[in-house]
Every structure is written in C-alpha cells, then in structure tokens.
Amino acid sequence: MSIVVTGANGLLGRLVIADLLESGVPAADIRAVVRSLDKGVGLGVALHVADYDNPETFAGAFQAGDRVLLISGTDVGRRAAQHGVVIDAAKAAGVAQLAYTSVLGGPEADFVLAADHRATEQLILDSGLPYTFLRNGWYSEMYFQDFAGIVQRGEIVNGVTPDGRIATATREDFAAAAAVVLTGDGHVNKAYELSGDVAWTFKEFADEITQQTGKPVTHQYLPPAENKQLLVSLGIPEGFADLLVDVDDAINRGKLAGTSGDLSRLIGRPTTPIAETIAQAAQA
Incomplete structure (x- = not known):
C-alpha cells in the first residue's frame, strides 16, 4: 500500500x-x-x-x-x-x-x-x-500576493462589504x-x-496590517460593476475578473465564513491566525 x-x-x-x-x-x-x-x-x-x-x-x-x-x-x-x-x-x-x-x-x-x-x-x-x-x-496566502503594494498604497480595494467575513x-x-x-x-x-478558527473582515485585516507595519492601511468596498472595472483595468482578463467578483459576492453572502472547527480538530492545534501570517509577511 x-x-x-x-x-x-x-x-x-x-x-x-x-x-x-x-x-x-x-x-x-x-x-x-x-x-x-x-x-x-x-x-x-x-x-x-x-x-x-x-x-x-x-x-x-x-x-x-x-x-x-x-x-x-x-x-x-x-x-x-x-x-x-x-x-x-x-x-x-x-x-x-x-x-x-x-x-x-x-x-x-x-x-x-x-x-x-x-x-x-x-x-x-x-x-x-x-x-x-x-x-x-480559502488560503490566507491568497491575500498576500501584493502585500508590499498594499502597504505602499495604504489601501485594500475589493468587492467585499465592510461586514463580509472570511475564515482563512x-x-x-x-x-x-x-x-x-x-x-x-x-x-x-x-x-x-x-476553514480557519476565526472569520475576519477586511477592515480587521487592514487594521492588523496597520498595527504591525506602522503604515496606515484602510479597506475600501467597491460595488460589483466598479470592482470588475478596476480588475480589468489592472490587466486581469475579463473572464477571470468575473470569477473574482463572484467570489467577493460569495464572501458577502457568508459562503466562506464557516468555522466548523474541523480543521483544528484534524491537525490537533488551532489554525494559524491571520495576524501571524501578516507578521510573517511584514518581516519578509
């Protein structure tokens, strides 16, 4: 076997x-x-x-x-x-x-x-x-591909509403x-x-980046049409932009916020907090 x-x-x-x-x-x-x-x-x-x-x-x-x-x-x-x-x-x-x-x-x-x-x-x-x-x-790392850019711009812009939560x-x-x-x-x-043990909002994500880097970072919500327009303007193919907009909508509807505890039970420890992942990215 x-x-x-x-x-x-x-x-x-x-x-x-x-x-x-x-x-x-x-x-x-x-x-x-x-x-x-x-x-x-x-x-x-x-x-x-x-x-x-x-x-x-x-x-x-x-x-x-x-x-x-x-x-x-x-x-x-x-x-x-x-x-x-x-x-x-x-x-x-x-x-x-x-x-x-x-x-x-x-x-x-x-x-x-x-x-x-x-x-x-x-x-x-x-x-x-x-x-x-x-x-x-969702993997926490998915939101760190442009970490340096987020810190430099001081802003996270997406189609997730202020109360939308995701348990990465x-x-x-x-x-x-x-x-x-x-x-x-x-x-x-x-x-x-x-999923992660804790579902967080992008405001909480931005606040944690601010705290750990000393650089002010905010979160801005864009409605779906404006969100797609921004993504396409950044060079993202239209079809993929549609998928990203749809994912943000799923987050807004709570589809990625579940915290069943299955993951931490399987691995025998708490899942990695988003603050810890931010700390690693900040050090890098």
Missing part, C-alpha cells in the same frame, strides 16, 4: 508530501503524480508522470489498496472532466481511499468556482470509491489535515468542512 498524491508539484502538494515524510511515512511508500520529471525535482519520493488531459498516462499510477489524494486542478471549467480521469483510474485499480480537495460548503457552495468541485464530489460518490472530502476554505487558514494548515486523513483511520466516507 502506498500513499499517492496527484498535482504533487504544486504549493499544496509539496507541503503534503513534506508532512507525510515528517510523520514517519517512508519515502518508498509515497508516490507523487507530476506532469513531468522536472516538476518532481526535490520531492524525495517516487514519481509517476501523468497529465489530467491524457487518461492513458494514469496507467499504473495507482495500485489496489493505495490511499490517494486528488488535489484539484487549476483549469476552471474543465476540472471535473480532468478529475474524472483520476477517479476512473483509481476505481479500476481498487484504491482503498480517494481523498479530494474540494471547496468549503460542498454541495451548498453556489458560486462559480465551486461548480467543478460539486461535480467532482458527485463523480466520486457515483464511482462508489471510499472517499474523504477535504472541503477547503494557511496552506500549511490544510496540508497538515490532508496528511492526517491519509495516514490515520476513521476518515473514510466522511466530509470535512475545513
């Missing part, structure tokens, strides 16, 4: 493999599915080269009794079909567990980015495979949860709603 991680060369996949190794799983018992050998450099485990768009490349990727982590792809709108390739290969091999990085809320997540996840969960259920749904909320956690937190369900017992045929 091996633990197999698809999309293993991504930011989350690399963290999961590192956690598996740190937990004592022998490198010989871990297999990483990557799109090329170059992308598997440094993982320190066996590699299988495969592509979601080429079903034949998954021949031999899985064996009977394997525990598999299907990390969702990034090709929005095509992911369900791509994930179906992995599901079919896992079923044909007779794996013991298929864990999938889904989205917070699962079938109740009604925003556009969640559609592929809803469809994938249904494909897995229809397959009859033993499953674990890791319904991940770090990739390290989510990776740790994935490692737990791949190595422990009692997680089969369960769905976990994974």
Whole structure:
C-alpha cells in the first residue's frame, strides 16, 4: 500500500508530501503524480508522470489498496472532466481511499468556482470509491500576493462589504489535515468542512496590517460593476475578473465564513491566525 498524491508539484502538494515524510511515512511508500520529471525535482519520493488531459498516462499510477489524494486542478471549467480521469483510474485499480480537495460548503457552495468541485464530489460518490472530502476554505496566502503594494498604497480595494467575513487558514494548515486523513483511520466516507478558527473582515485585516507595519492601511468596498472595472483595468482578463467578483459576492453572502472547527480538530492545534501570517509577511 502506498500513499499517492496527484498535482504533487504544486504549493499544496509539496507541503503534503513534506508532512507525510515528517510523520514517519517512508519515502518508498509515497508516490507523487507530476506532469513531468522536472516538476518532481526535490520531492524525495517516487514519481509517476501523468497529465489530467491524457487518461492513458494514469496507467499504473495507482495500485489496489493505495490511499490517494486528488488535489484539484487549476483549469476552471474543465476540472471535473480532468478529475474524472483520476477517479476512473483509481476505481479500476481498487484504491482503498480517494481523498479530494474540494471547496468549503460542498454541495451548498453556489458560486462559480465551486461548480467543478460539486461535480467532482458527485463523480466520486457515483464511482462508489471510499472517499474523504477535504472541503477547503480559502488560503490566507491568497491575500498576500501584493502585500508590499498594499502597504505602499495604504489601501485594500475589493468587492467585499465592510461586514463580509472570511475564515482563512494557511496552506500549511490544510496540508497538515490532508496528511492526517491519509495516514490515520476513521476518515473514510466522511466530509470535512475545513476553514480557519476565526472569520475576519477586511477592515480587521487592514487594521492588523496597520498595527504591525506602522503604515496606515484602510479597506475600501467597491460595488460589483466598479470592482470588475478596476480588475480589468489592472490587466486581469475579463473572464477571470468575473470569477473574482463572484467570489467577493460569495464572501458577502457568508459562503466562506464557516468555522466548523474541523480543521483544528484534524491537525490537533488551532489554525494559524491571520495576524501571524501578516507578521510573517511584514518581516519578509
């Protein structure tokens, strides 16, 4: 029996493999599915080269009794079909567990980015495979890609209303949860709603940046049409801008504010506070 991680060369996949190794799983018992050998450099485990768009490349990727982590792809709108390739290969091999990085809320997540996840969960259920749904909320790191620019401009501008809340956690937190369900017992045929312990507003986010950097930062809300116009003016393709506007609307409707506590229970510690992530970004 091996633990197999698809999309293993991504930011989350690399963290999961590192956690598996740190937990004592022998490198010989871990297999990483990557799109090329170059992308598997440094993982320190066996590699299988495969592509979601080429079903034949998954021949031999899985064996009977394997525990598999299907990390969702990034090709929005095509992911369900791509994930179906992995599901079919896992079923044909007779794996013991298929864990999938889904989205917070699962079938109740009604925003556009969640559609592929809803469809994938249904494909897995229809397959009859033993499953674990890791319904991940948003990564805290998603809001730090332009941290220096935020501090310099002194402003965060988006379509989230002043009372809109989001319960983020770090990739390290989510990776740790994935490692737990791949190595422990009692997680089969369960769905976990994974999010940070605390849901915060962007005003609170801006205030914390102000406190930690000494630079005044405020949050400004833009209505959807103005928000999209701003995003497009910054060079973001219109289709992707629509997705971002839709996510902000989902936040406003409370779709990413759930704090079930599942994540902290799985990893055996509190999730990483947003203030700690801000402190790390400020030091960097």
